Amino acid sequence: MKKVVLLALNSSYSHTNLGLRYIREKLKNTEIENLEIVFIEKTINEPWLMLFDSLLKEQADIYAFSCYIWNRELIETLSINLKRIYPETKILWGGPDASSQAQFLLEKNPQVDAIISGEGDSVSTNWIISNLFLEKAFDAPNTLNPNTRLYADSEELNWAFPYTDSELQELNDRILYYEGSRGCAFKCTYCLSGNTFTARHKPLNEVLAELIHIISFNPRQLKFIDRTFNSDPERAFLIWQFLINKSEELNFRTNFHFEIAAELLTDEQLDLLATAKPGLFQFEIGAQTINPDVLKLIRRPFHPEKFKSIVSRLRSFENIHIHLDLIAGLPGETLKSQMESADYLLNLDPNMLQMGFLKILPNTPIKLECDKRQMVYQSFPPYEILQSDQISAKELMAWRQVESVVDIYYNSGQYFYIMNMLLGLKEQPFQILLELSDFIEREYGYRKISQNERYSVLANFINAQIKQYFVSDIDTINNLKLSSFGKLFSQKPDLFETVAIDLLKIDYFKQGMKSFPDWFLSFKQNKDESLNQLQEEIQENLQKANVRQRIRYEVFSFPLQELPGLENLIAFNKTELDNEKSLSFQGAGEVQITRQRLIHYLTKEILKNQKYLVAFQLSNPSFYILAEKKINSHINKKVL
Ligand code: B12
Ligand code: SF4
Numbered sequence: 001m002k003k004v005v006l007l008a009l010n011s012s013y014s015h016t017n018l019g020l021r022y023i024r025e026k027l028k029n030t031e032i033e034n035l036e037i038v039f040i041e042k043t044i045n046e047p048w049l050m051l052f053d054s055l056l057k058e059q060a061d062i063y064a065f066s067c068y069i070w071n072r073e074l075i076e077t078l079s080i081n082l083k084r085i086y087p088e089t090k091i092l093w094g095g096p097d098a099s100s101q102a103q104f105l106l107e108k109n110p111q112v113d114a115i116i117s118g119e120g121d122s123v124s125t126n127w128i129i130s131n132l133f134l135e136k137a138f139d140a141p142n143t144l145n146p147n148t149r150l151y152a153d154s155e156e157l158n159w160a161f162p163y164t165d166s167e168l169q170e171l172n173d174r175i176l177y178y179e180g181s182r183g184c185a186f187k188c189t190y191c192l193s194g195n196t197f198t199a200r201h202k203p204l205n206e207v208l209a210e211l212i213h214i215i216s217f218n219p220r221q222l223k224f225i226d227r228t229f230n231s232d233p234e235r236a237f238l239i240w241q242f243l244i245n246k247s248e249e250l251n252f253r254t255n256f257h258f259e260i261a262a263e264l265l266t267d268e269q270l271d272l273l274a275t276a277k278p279g280l281f282q283f284e285i286g287a288q289t290i291n292p293d294v295l296k297l298i299r300r301p302f303h304p305e306k307f308k309s310i311v312s313r314l315r316s317f318e319n320i321h322i323h324l325d326l327i328a329g330l331p332g333e334t335l336k337s338q339m340e341s342a343d344y345l346l347n348l349d350p351n352m353l354q355m356g357f358l359k360i361l362p363n364t365p366i367k368l369e370c371d372k373r374q375m376v377y378q379s380f381p382p383y384e385i386l387q388s389d390q391i392s393a394k395e396l397m398a399w400r401q402v403e404s405v406v407d408i409y410y411n412s413g414q415y416f417y418i419m420n421m422l423l424g425l426k427e428q429p430f431q432i433l434l435e436l437s438d439f440i441e442r443e444y445g446y447r448k449i450s451q452n453e454r455y456s457v458l459a460n461f462i463n464a465q466i467k468q469y470f471v472s473d474i475d476t477i478n479n480l481k482l483s484s485f486g487k488l489f490s491q492k493p494d495l496f497e498t499v500a501i502d503l504l505k506i507d508y509f510k511q512g513m514k515s516f517p518d519w520f521l522s523f524k525q526n527k528d529e530s531l532n533q534l535q536e537e538i539q540e541n542l543q544k545a546n547v548r549q550r551i552r553y554e555v556f557s558f559p560l561q562e563l564p565g566l567e568n569l570i571a572f573n574k575t576e577l578d579n580e581k582s583l584s585f586q587g588a589g590e591v592q593i594t595r596q597r598l599i600h601y602l603t604k605e606i607l608k609n610q611k612y613l614v615a616f617q618l619s620n621p622s623f624y625i626l627a628e629k630k631i632n633s634h635i636n637k638k639v640l
Contacts, residue, residue: 002132003036003058003060004027006024006066007040007075008039009070009075011071014174015174015175018162018179022159023094023120023124023125025161025162027128030129032129034133035129035132038058044071048078055082056082062089063090064093064094064128065091065094067093068095069361070382073380073381079091079093079111083111090113091111091113093114093116099115099116101363102117106150113149115151117154119197120154121156121159127151155197155200165217168217175223176221178210178223178224179224179226180201180226180239181199181201181229184231185199188298188299190327190358190359190365190366191361192364193227199228199231204239207239208242211239211243214254220255221255221257222254224257224259230261230265233264236269240269241272243276244275244280247277257281257284258281259286260283261286262314265310270313276319277319278319280320282320283314283322285323287302287326288325288330288341289337290302290304291332293332294330294331297369298330311350318594318597320591321352322348323350325354325356326342326354326355327357328396329357329358329388329396331373331388331390333388333390333391334391338391338399339428346430357384357399357400358384359382359384373388374388398437402433402437405433413592414451414507414511416510417504418458418462421598421602422466424599425482425485426482435466443460456518462496462497463497463519467500470489470490470496474490474491488607499602501521505556511622512618512619512621512623531631534629535553537629538626539615551626552618553616555614556614557606557611559605559612560612561628562601563601564593564598565593569622570625610630611630612630615628
């Protein structure tokens with residue numbers, strides 16, 4: 001019996017490895033007896049000795065490793081030490097971080113027997129079989145030559161279905177990857193995919209059959225890793241249409257993620273996409289930068305007006321999670337132009353703004369630019385940009401800080417209402433995020449801030465920083481470049497504070513939080529006789545409707561029942577409360593309303609200058625609005 005171990009090391013627990021699964025399936029398909037295939041999938045966060053132990057125990061004839069930017073150095077140390085213990089065993093490497101610098105790595109690592117560069121499905125299967133079973137060597141003659149250690153680029157024309165049924169069951173709550181096509185039609189200079197083979201597609205009927213099979217296991221998320229999913233518009237339309245139809249017919253929770261080029265979306269596709277169930281699809285759309293000079297340098301086509309109109313239309317459907325991507329530190333990019341790109345994208349109101357940093361990957365065309373543009377990057381993976389002739393190391397470090405603020409306070413969606421109100425105050429919303437980042441650094445330093453404390457951070461930011469805008473004189477306010485919504489609070493700091501804290505409260509309750517933190521302008525703390533009467537009246541009505549849960553009361557400066565995005569949280573009778581699931585989203589994630597709709601609603605409501613007493617029930621992870629009553633403005637000055 002011969003044994004081969006395939007080791008996949010993912011960047012974190014939620015991910016899965018596709019490349020090695022293809023190789024495993026091809027090996028299985030050879031149906032060679034006396035071959036034991038052991039597939040081990042771990043993460044880079046596991047202790048080195050535990051990883052080493054799991055390899056050692058197998059005592060295999062061949063260890064095959066899948067090398068990526070996030071694991072290659074770890075694989076190097078595992079391979080070196082494994083070979084010291086088992087000198088007879090063979091070590092095989094493949095994957096993008098080995099392929100792109102194969103010659104260099106082979107020279108540096110004599111313990112590595114071979115690297116297969118490029119798409120490894122068939123070549124690695126041949127290499128493994130011919131090394132283990134001499135007599136069964138088939139179409140890879142030089143795999144037996146001990147002097148050959150590098151197997152050159154290979155291009156696969158068909159690839160297996162990667163998952164077994166038991167894996168589909170086990171990986172149900174992780175991210176599954178799926179490849180409907182390989183290769184990329186574009187040639188961005190910083191990317192490895194643009195550097196390899198042209199796009200090839202798996203036959204459509206196979207894709208649809210595989211999707212149905214996957215859906216039957218009801219995974220949380222399936223990510224298509226096709227480089228530009230809609231590069232063939234007709235095919236993209238048919239796959240989307242198929243999934244939309246299936247989501248009507250079948251009951252599943254799967255969210256499908258696609259990387260798309262916005263400008264390629266057709267009117268017909270947009271009409272179709274408008275009909276998708278909220279949460280069925282998630283789109284990642286790379287702009288990277290809007291600076292035309294930089295775009296030319298990195299060879300990316302981009303049409304700002306078309307991009308803007310298509311993304312805005314897509315976002316207005318409020319049914320698809322839209323992630324927009326930026327890359328910091330591109331050649332020719334300055335801090336100012338980077339901020340302009342961030343503002344442009346934030347004004348398109350993405351559900352997520354992904355602020356990546358340029359990586360200078362081995363064997364990418366951008367590497368040739370580095371000397372000319374004085375680009376300094378980490379000399380080790382992930383080769384991240386540290387400085388260029390246009391942007392200093394300090395500026396990029398500060399940008400990293402903003403990135404983490406964007407991730408926590410914007411991308412998480414946990415502070416949705418307050419963050420969108422704050423961003424809506426200025427024409428250039430990114431300025432607010434920069435201010436928040438500075439504020440956090442100044443007031444809290446680099447220490448870890450718990451989720452609970454983050455609400456206080458925002459309350460302090462609202463009070464100590466943003467409220468001060470509106471205390472200022474008219475000239476100072478004019479210099480702030482406020483939006484028309486922001487101008488509503490001109491010299492009305494208390495109105496601003498009340499509305500902002502109300503929105504912060506909603507975010508707080510939506511996360512299932514229940515206490516009364518210091519920053520609350522609370523009904524409980526400000527209760528008076530007239531509010532008491534209203535409370536009793538509401539209580540009586542709810543009792544008549546047979547609602548007996550513990551009820552909490554708060555005063556808000558706008559009607560909560562009509563606040564866009566909260567429509568699902570209204571419950572009027574006990575049956576609905578018992579059946580919480582009927583009110584909460586069943587898919588992989590709720591799709592938030594647009595900032596435009598929120599701002600429009602707030603503008604309309606705060607101009608009315610009304611107050612509302614709201615009765616609601618807190619539950620995990622959200623709350624239900626049970627009843628609401630308008631309050632006469634004279635009732636409780638302190639609260640109002
Ligand atoms: C999924 C993914 C991720 C996931 C992680 C997945 C995981 N398992 O942990 C996430 C989203 C976290 C991620 C993050 C990043 N990623 Co990424 N990611 C991908 C993506 C989209 C898919 C990978 C995949 O499964 N491909 C499909 C398989 C079939 O192709 P493959 O991996 O190339 O495998 C084939 C061959 O390489 C070979 N092969 C693979 N393994 C083996 C093993 C052996 C023994 C052999 C012989 C052959 C072989 O055969 C396979 C089949 O033909 C690729 C782009 C792409 N579309 O491929 C980028 C890619 C892998 N990522 C890349 C980069 C740069 C990053 C980031 C640095 C991006 C960033 N944030 O700036 C981060 C780093 C994360 C970190 N923690 O450090 C680069 C990798 C460059 C490199 N030198 O490794 C890629 C190639 C994108 C690109 N075009 O430049 N990524
Ligand atoms: S960045 Fe995207 S579009 Fe550009 S070459 Fe890479 S995969 Fe293709």
